[in-house]
Every structure is written in structure tokens, then in C-alpha cells.
Amino acid sequence: MKKTFNSDKEKIRVAVLGMGRQGQIHSKNIAYRIPEAELLCVSDISIERAEKVGIEGVELYDDYKEILARDDVEAVVIATSTDTHEQIIKETARAGKDIFCEKPIALSLEAIDEVLDIVDENGVKFMVGFNRRFDPTFMRVKEHLTEGNIGEPHIVNITSRDPKPPHLEYLKVCGGIFFDTSVHDFDMARFLSEEEITEVYATGSVLVDERIGELGDLDTTMITLKFANGAVGSINNSRKTGYSYDQRVEVFGSNGCAIGNNERPNRVELTDPKGTHKDVPLYFNIERYPEAFFGEVNAFIKAVYNDEEPPVTGQDGRTAVVLSLAAQKSYEENRPVKVSEIG
Known part of the structure; x- marks a missing residue:
């Protein structure tokens, strides 16, 4: 059922994976600028880098798989290195969580098609990060x-x-x-x-x-x-x-x-x-x-909140x-x- 946001409704509970510059930007936008969202946790293979996000109340992990195992995380923003996108998207889709991922999905069409099939099979929303x-x-x-x-x-x-x-x-x-x-x-x-x-x-x-x-x-x-x-x-x-x-x-x-x-x-x-x-x-x-960085993740959260298709689809990423x-x-x-x- 389509949801319309108001202050009495629950927020979309979000995690961000990867705490490089892009991940930190997304984290701060979600935490401070998007009223429909709540940033629950972030991860990075370096816990010291994860700590740099500096947002009070946000839980830190050095293993993203622990985040995917959490029932309270509804949507995941993937800002890890390019070579990890394919595997993490698959795992996140199988965990039943909506996905925003920085480009590219993967570096071969065979891998992209497999990823998109898994996304479709699990019925999750998927948006590719073309911020421009x-x-x-x-x-x-x-x-x-x-x-x-x-x-x-x-x-x-x-x-x-x-x-x-x-x-x-x-x-x-x-x-x-x-x-x-x-x-x-x-x-x-x-x-x-x-x-x-x-x-x-x-x-x-x-x-x-x-x-x-x-x-x-x-x-x-x-x-x-x-x-x-x-x-x-x-x-x-x-x-x-x-x-x-x-x-x-x-x-x-x-x-x-x-x-x-x-x-x-x-x-x-x-x-x-x-x-x-x-x-x-x-x-x-x-x-x-x-x-632009704010606009793309805001559009993703709105799509999840309102149960709509994200404006930049997996097919856009494939093309x-x-x-x-x-x-x-x-x-x-x-x-x-x-x-x-x-x-």
C-alpha cells in the first residue's frame, strides 16, 4: 500500500555500507536532511574510518553482513568500492532490503543481469547512484x-x-x-x-x-x-x-x-x-x-517511503x-x- 509521509508515521530505517567520502556524505544527508529516514548504522572494513561518520546514536560495524542480518534495517545504501558492488547487492536483495548503490552495478553484463534477476526475485527496490x-x-x-x-x-x-x-x-x-x-x-x-x-x-x-x-x-x-x-x-x-x-x-x-x-x-x-x-x-x-548527492538519496528514500519505482533504475545502470x-x-x-x- 502506498504510504504518504507525515510526522506521525514511522521513518524508513537505513544503513550505509562503506565510509569513504561518499558514504559519509550519504550518511549525513540521511541523518540530518531527510525527515522520512532514520540512520541506524554504518559499516566499513576499517572501524576507525567508520567512526569518522561522527553521528550520535549511529551504530558502527566492521562487517556489513551483521547489518544485513538485522531485522530492523529496511533500506541499505551501498557506497563500498566498485569491485564489491555485485556481491553486496546480491546479499542485500536476498536479505529483503531495498537498495541504493553507487555505480556501476558490476563490470560485466552477465554479472549485472544476474544481479538484476536476484533483485527482481526478491521484490526489493533498487536505485543506481547517477547523482548528476x-x-x-x-x-x-x-x-x-x-x-x-x-x-x-x-x-x-x-x-x-x-x-x-x-x-x-x-x-x-x-x-x-x-x-x-x-x-x-x-x-x-x-x-x-x-x-x-x-x-x-x-x-x-x-x-x-x-x-x-x-x-x-x-x-x-x-x-x-x-x-x-x-x-x-x-x-x-x-x-x-x-x-x-x-x-x-x-x-x-x-x-x-x-x-x-x-x-x-x-x-x-x-x-x-x-x-x-x-x-x-x-x-x-x-x-x-x-x-546532487542529497537529491539522489532523497529520491531513493521517497521512493521507498511512497512505494514507488526509484527514478534511476537497474536498467538505467545496465544501459x-x-x-x-x-x-x-x-x-x-x-x-x-x-x-x-x-x-
Whole structure:
């Protein structure tokens, strides 16, 4: 039965697994900003790191399995390392708890399909964490499309560049740039255009750090897109800008163009004889996307509370990985790859 929240009703009892930066952000948002939720407990393989959450009354664990065994936990947020997602999602679904998980679900389609089957079999809600859909700037770009202000989309351009590369230990387990970085942008391209991507062509180089190349990965990439309606697009990624976090989107259509630019710490411009100057964009995802991180977990809690389908589904997560696999294949074979080739 659908539930409507009011202050007299019970809250959704939530646990967060993984107390890295993302897990701590989700924990604080659940504890302090979402009235429908109660944060019961958190876990991390390092109990010292779990202690950093610093929320009074929240129980700490160094083994997430103990949390899954608790009858009072109704929903679980998975913010553990990429290589653990597949197994933890399966175990959480079998424990009968609704799931929010950071991308990706897994790194192969076979594994993703098995995960989604287990989720369906156990009747739990499942949402994938593509936070950029919930960024106020990008949401406004999407609204211009849905309100008809730019007409039919013709070109979608996305720039997504990090201020510096992640540490090498992370790069060893993240799946590569197409699965770690471009995957967000594939989802954004689908979200902003409201069209499916049918073909990708990817190229790239190692220009930032030769150690990234030694891992068999790239640090600088360009991907061209073709959409089902004939529209085209591009995604460019870099592991290092040298200035800050560079996050921009553009949707050009038959009647207009909507552009989402970088967020800056302020709107001040200084004009002097040398030109007009602004502060550099906000430094990284923690600074750039605080409202997006809140928005995604808030949407998940609302979906659980109101017994609705979450706005970013397991199929959305699967499609983003299909596109990442297509990009990897395109790079390796130096040719455009139709998405239908992947599955």
C-alpha cells in the first residue's frame, strides 16, 4: 500500500555500507536532511574510518553482513568500492532490503543481469547512484528540453574532466576510464536528450600519467555519439585539468540551446587592464555536487517511503555499462560500434 509521509508515521530505517567520502556524505544527508529516514548504522572494513561518520546514536560495524542480518534495517545504501558492488547487492536483495548503490552495478553484463534477476526475485527496490541527474544546473537544462524551449535535440555535448587522477590503487579496481568516468556522461546524455544512444566511437590517449597506461587504461578520451532520432553528441574526459573540476553540458536543438556551465565559489568578476577574471570552478565532486548527492538519496528514500519505482533504475545502470563496453570495444577496434553489438 502506498504510504504518504507525515510526522506521525514511522521513518524508513537505513544503513550505509562503506565510509569513504561518499558514504559519509550519504550518511549525513540521511541523518540530518531527510525527515522520512532514520540512520541506524554504518559499516566499513576499517572501524576507525567508520567512526569518522561522527553521528550520535549511529551504530558502527566492521562487517556489513551483521547489518544485513538485522531485522530492523529496511533500506541499505551501498557506497563500498566498485569491485564489491555485485556481491553486496546480491546479499542485500536476498536479505529483503531495498537498495541504493553507487555505480556501476558490476563490470560485466552477465554479472549485472544476474544481479538484476536476484533483485527482481526478491521484490526489493533498487536505485543506481547517477547523482548528476539531480544537480540543479543540469536539471534546469533538462527542464528546458521537456518544456519545449530548445525544440528537438540535435547535438548533446558533455565535458567531464577531473582536477587530478585518483590514486593508483583505486584505478586498479575501478574498471577503467570508460566505466569510471564516461559512464556518468553516458547516463547524462540519455537523461538530457531523452533519446537512446545507438552508436559510439571512442578514441583516447595516455597524456597525464604513464602509470595509468601501464595499468592498461587511458586518461584522455573523446567519444562521439549517435542517438536513435539521428541527433549526435560528444563526451570528452580527462583525468587531470591542472585548474579544477570541469563539468559542463550543452543541448542544442531546433529552436534553441541550453548550456549548463561550471559552478564557481562566487559570482564575482574582476575587470582590470589585463582583462576580466573569475575564480576557478569548484574543485572536485564533493564541492561541485553536494545538492546532487542529497537529491539522489532523497529520491531513493521517497521512493521507498511512497512505494514507488526509484527514478534511476537497474536498467538505467545496465544501459550505462553497455555504452561503456561499446566505448571500450570501439577504442580497441578503432571503429564506430553499434550498441546493438553489445547487448
